[in-house]
Amino acid sequence: MVTDDGMEWALYNLGRLYANQDKLDEAEKMFQRALQGYEKALGPDHTSALSMVNSLGIVYFSQGKLDEAKKMYQRALQGMEKALGPDHTSTLNTVNNFGNLYLSQGKLDEAEEMFQRALQGYEQALGLENITRYRPALITMCNLGDLFASQGHLDEAKEMYSRAHAGFQTLLGLSSDECQELEYNIASLDSKQGK
Template sequence: MYQRALQGMEKALYPDHTSTLGTVHNLGRLYKSQGKLDEAEKMYQWALQGYEKALGLENVARYQPALNTIWGLGNLFADQGRLDEAKEMYSRAYTGFQAVLGLSSNQCQQLERCIEILPKQVRVITEAQAGVKVTANIALDHNEKKKCPFVVRKLMRKLLR
């Protein structure tokens, strides 16, 4: 359905229209949830580049749908173990949400937690890659679940398969 909607929006509007880009972002989220990470990244990058082209770099930093796309890229990179890129995206989204919504916003608080737990993800990913049996207490601890549910839960599900 997203692909059909995207085709219609591209015809009725144009590929870099913000409404079209919202559908591209949603398609990226769907692909990510299906484990199609390459396709998800293409959609997120398309959406972000489209927002940058349509709005300009200055305005992208204050446009919530674009900030959600940046955040989505951060989550994707974190899931892939590309933690430097994840931190960059999280920080970029954090700066934008801070400017738009303020430091006390839920978005800023969640992004702070995502950035805070990235070093722990490095340890978990490294241990998993080294073939060390990874215990789930890192992510199953109640406080860690609250810190960044999107990243921690998905990472642990992936590692515990």
């Protein structure tokens, strides 16, 4: 992902740092500069440029700029499907992002379709053994669990939360924040079901 001088890579890393600190305006500027550099050096359809497009989509989503996020996700998804194929993990990460966008808009059927596509793709690309070591796949399981819980599909929600819990336990350990949150979600579902 590095061009001759590595400036775009540095801008990308700075953008990620700002995004992690919730300095979204600064992150947006860094990702835009990195994208311009990648497009100039490598072309707009290069996977590095498309990764920047996806990153911009995430920032726009976090800023509540849902129309801009959708445009970025559409561009990234179309480009990644063409460059990497529909089942590449980078493509699937964008598919998951689309699911989050649809979920935030209350488009639950579309959100479920995206989350299911991402999860099935991760399972095919990584295999069932390795999926528990791939954080984006585990996040997709959590997203599906949240979606199912919001729809009152408590058994399906519990299944997704349990699978994600097992994966995060393998990846990060039982005391991780992710495992603790999932244990809370599972207990909440159990109390709703009278268990």
